[in-house]
Amino acid sequence: MSYFVNEKGYYGDFGGAYIPEMLYPNVEELRNSYLKIIADENFQKEFHELLKDYVGRPSPLYLAKRLSQKYNANIFLKREDLNHTGAHKINNTIGQILLAERLGKKRIIAETGAGQHGVATATVCALRGLECVVYMGEIDIKRQAPNVARMKMLGAKVVPATSGSKTLKDATNEAMRDWINNPVDTHYIIGSVVGPHPYPDMVAIFQSIISEETKKQLLEQTGSDQPDYVLACVGGGSNAMGMFYHFLADEKVKLVAVEAAGKGVDSGHSAATTALGKEGVLHGSRSILMQTPDGQVVEPYSVSAGLDYPGIGPQHAHLFKSGRGEYVSVTDDESLQAGLLLTQLEGIIPAIESAHALAYLEKMKFTSHENVVVCLSGRGDKDMDTYMKYFDL
Amino acid sequence: MNRINKLFQEKKNILSIYYTAGYPGLNDTLKIAEELELAGADLLEIGFPYSDPVADGPVIQASSKEALDAGMTLQLLFGQLKELRKTVNIPVLLMGYVNPMLQYGVDNFCKSCAEVGVDGCIVPDLPMVEYEELYMDVFKKHGLTNIFLVTPQTSDERIRKIDGLTTGFIYLLSSSATTGQNLQVSDQTEAYFSRIAAMKLDHPTMIGFGISSGETFDKACKFANGGIIGSAFVKSLDPQDLKGSVHRFVEKIRG
Numbered sequence A: 001m002s003y004f005v006n007e008k009g010y011y012g013d014f015g016g017a018y019i020p021e022m023l024y025p026n027v028e029e030l031r032n033s034y035l036k037i038i039a040d041e042n043f044q045k046e047f048h049e050l051l052k053d054y055v056g057r058p059s060p061l062y063l064a065k066r067l068s069q070k071y072n073a074n075i076f077l078k079r080e081d082l083n084h085t086g087a088h089k090i091n092n093t094i095g096q097i098l099l100a101e102r103l104g105k106k107r108i109i110a111e112t113g114a115g116q117h118g119v120a121t122a123t124v125c126a127l128r129g130l131e132c133v134v135y136m137g138e139i140d141i142k143r144q145a146p147n148v149a150r151m152k153m154l155g156a157k158v159v160p161a162t163s164g165s166k167t168l169k170d171a172t173n174e175a176m177r178d179w180i181n182n183p184v185d186t187h188y189i190i191g192s193v194v195g196p197h198p199y200p201d202m203v204a205i206f207q208s209i210i211s212e213e214t215k216k217q218l219l220e221q222t223g224s225d226q227p228d229y230v231l232a233c234v235g236g237g238s239n240a241m242g243m244f245y246h247f248l249a250d251e252k253v254k255l256v257a258v259e260a261a262g263k264g265v266d267s268g269h270s271a272a273t274t275a276l277g278k279e280g281v282l283h284g285s286r287s288i289l290m291q292t293p294d295g296q297v298v299e300p301y302s303v304s305a306g307l308d309y310p311g312i313g314p315q316h317a318h319l320f321k322s323g324r325g326e327y328v329s330v331t332d333d334e335s336l337q338a339g340l341l342l343t344q345l346e347g348i349i350p351a352i353e354s355a356h357a358l359a360y361l362e363k364m365k366f367t368s369h370e371n372v373v374v375c376l377s378g379r380g381d382k383d384m385d386t387y388m389k390y391f392d393l
Numbered sequence B: 001m002n003r004i005n006k007l008f009q010e011k012k013n014i015l016s017i018y019y020t021a022g023y024p025g026l027n028d029t030l031k032i033a034e035e036l037e038l039a040g041a042d043l044l045e046i047g048f049p050y051s052d053p054v055a056d057g058p059v060i061q062a063s064s065k066e067a068l069d070a071g072m073t074l075q076l077l078f079g080q081l082k083e084l085r086k087t088v089n090i091p092v093l094l095m096g097y098v099n100p101m102l103q104y105g106v107d108n109f110c111k112s113c114a115e116v117g118v119d120g121c122i123v124p125d126l127p128m129v130e131y132e133e134l135y136m137d138v139f140k141k142h143g144l145t146n147i148f149l150v151t152p153q154t155s156d157e158r159i160r161k162i163d164g165l166t167t168g169f170i171y172l173l174s175s176s177a178t179t180g181q182n183l184q185v186s187d188q189t190e191a192y193f194s195r196i197a198a199m200k201l202d203h204p205t206m207i208g209f210g211i212s213s214g215e216t217f218d219k220a221c222k223f224a225n226g227g228i229i230g231s232a233f234v235k236s237l238d239p240q241d242l243k244g245s246v247h248r249f250v251e252k253i254r255g
Helices: A021-039 A041-055 A065-071 A089-102 A116-128 A138-143 A145-153 A168-181 A199-207 A209-222 A238-247 A314-322 A332-346 A352-361 A381-391 B003-010 B029-039 B058-070 B074-080 B098-104 B106-116 B128-141 B156-165 B187-198 B214-223 B231-236 B239-254
Strands: A061-063 A074-079 A107-112 A131-137 A157-161 A186-189 A229-233 A254-262 A278-282 A285-289 A325-331 A371-376 B014-020 B043-047 B092-095 B120-122 B145-150 B170-173 B205-208 B226-229
Touching: A021 A041, A021 A089, A021 A168, A021 A199, A021 B145, A041 A089, A061 A209, A065 A074, A065 A332, A074 A209, A089 A107, A089 A116, A089 A186, A089 A199, A089 A238, A107 A116, A107 A168, A116 A131, A116 A145, A131 A138, A131 A168, A138 A145, A138 A157, A145 A157, A145 A381, A157 A168, A168 A186, A199 A209, A199 A238, A199 A314, A209 A238, A209 A371, A229 A238, A229 A352, A238 A254, A238 A314, A238 A371, A254 A314, A254 A332, A254 A352, A278 B098, A285 A314, A314 A325, A325 A332, A325 A352, A332 A352, A332 A381, A352 A371, A352 A381, B014 B029, B014 B058, B014 B205, B014 B231, B014 B239, B029 B043, B029 B074, B029 B239, B043 B058, B058 B231, B074 B098, B074 B106, B098 B106, B106 B128, B128 B145, B128 B156, B145 B156, B156 B170, B187 B214, B205 B214, B214 B226, B214 B239, B226 B231, B231 B239
Parallel strands: A074 A371, A107 A131, A107 A186, A131 A157, A229 A254, A229 A371, A254 A325, B014 B043, B014 B226, B043 B092, B092 B120, B120 B145, B145 B170, B170 B205, B205 B226
Antiparallel strands: A061 A074, A278 A285
């Protein structure tokens, strides 16, 4: 079975480009050019130079010894939190800004949830001198104030999304509306493996640097490039797809995707998409999404703004349905505790998103020192407010 | 002959009005249809609301949200339209996004449309390829037409394809924009409308997005078989005087 996109833009039953005609020329332009542009030697050179000298890649693969001892396994952390701007998001924005330049676009728009993608987009726009507009849910603007200030300092205009649940889903709607109204000079940098084809594939390709490096580093450190488990958190799913990408074809590597259960899968306050969702169309692709029987999208909930999304990328929907990936969830409480645990055992404060992946270690059974890679997708600076309130620090 | 083809054969300067089902009152859907026909509208587009209407501007976003909050669903809408053909004779299209339709089941949806006398659909985010491969036969089986959108950026080749797939008319967007903005007919827009006219398509055309007054409607009629009004009409609806506000609006457009 193929886990990659086919020539029609689908992963099994999922994917496609469910977009209004107004977006068709933009998306078609991307579809016709993205693979050619990415494959170009000059693009590759520039992309990898920036990843190395500007982002600080390769990010370390760190064997977390005290955490390993606790779980009776070899737990490796892929340190995306050490990237410039503090998360994996910049891998994608570097790739897309270079692509936008080659398409002759002058204006960049983006959506953001936790603000990490917004900051990563504002950063590359500052770097390349392009106009930047970031849409962000009104609620997220309040709970992620430091990131809003960073975006503004970087010269981006931050526009609050005031419709619907006022979070990531609505910020995405607003960005799509902006793109409809500015069809010629604007490139939309989607931050996750969602959206109409070719976005899920394009973002996955840019994030696949995570698993590409991990394989090399594992080989150096353990003598094998084949871990037993790979874990990552999933909102839309971009760090997970980057972490899974080069392991997809190797069925011996078990892929575990951790969703946000919020206050509990059945609490009515959750973002556990595969547990609660059904097949449908959201933001331009056919996937799995949380919705009412009438097909209205349900407002998700998670303590983590980056996982507070009612869908998952179409490639994830395919991995879930085909059984290639195991999709599980942990609650707000479990992830906050896991964040504290990592901080105290290893001296690393993780983003609450990444803490979701760590929290699932608690539920796994290891027998013989299996090699486990966890994608530490971002650092926790932006979440200090939440940690402070929760732990009364 | 179906109601849509008959309309375009018999009339010029066709006025099509869009409104959101279940707005301003949950049970106003049929009443607005009846009043619009009496007031002189030629064609109706009834929007079934969706939580994430990406192609719509603030007015239709707000009316959709209000209708959903009041409890509007597709099932309820088909119930409200059960007696549609007892009082409404002009063609009626349903307009909305693909996800509610998928959850209802496309075959079921088309069957319900046919049962209540709906003539066709406009589903902006249903791609042409998926329509052709998966749903066209279902639409045809139930005698429904599917209306496609064309923007100034749509290629001639694609417009020809759309002309071949539709059985009703072609919906020309005055510009690439979300709904509810003013129509500015620039030289560029005129060139685009003229380009379409010169293509001598098999199907009639209607111009929509940005028509809000008699003047802009007349402009649309100059270049196409008629015009479509949405946001301006929805905004003009007065819950305290529904009938009066519908008639006043149509009179203002018709002049």
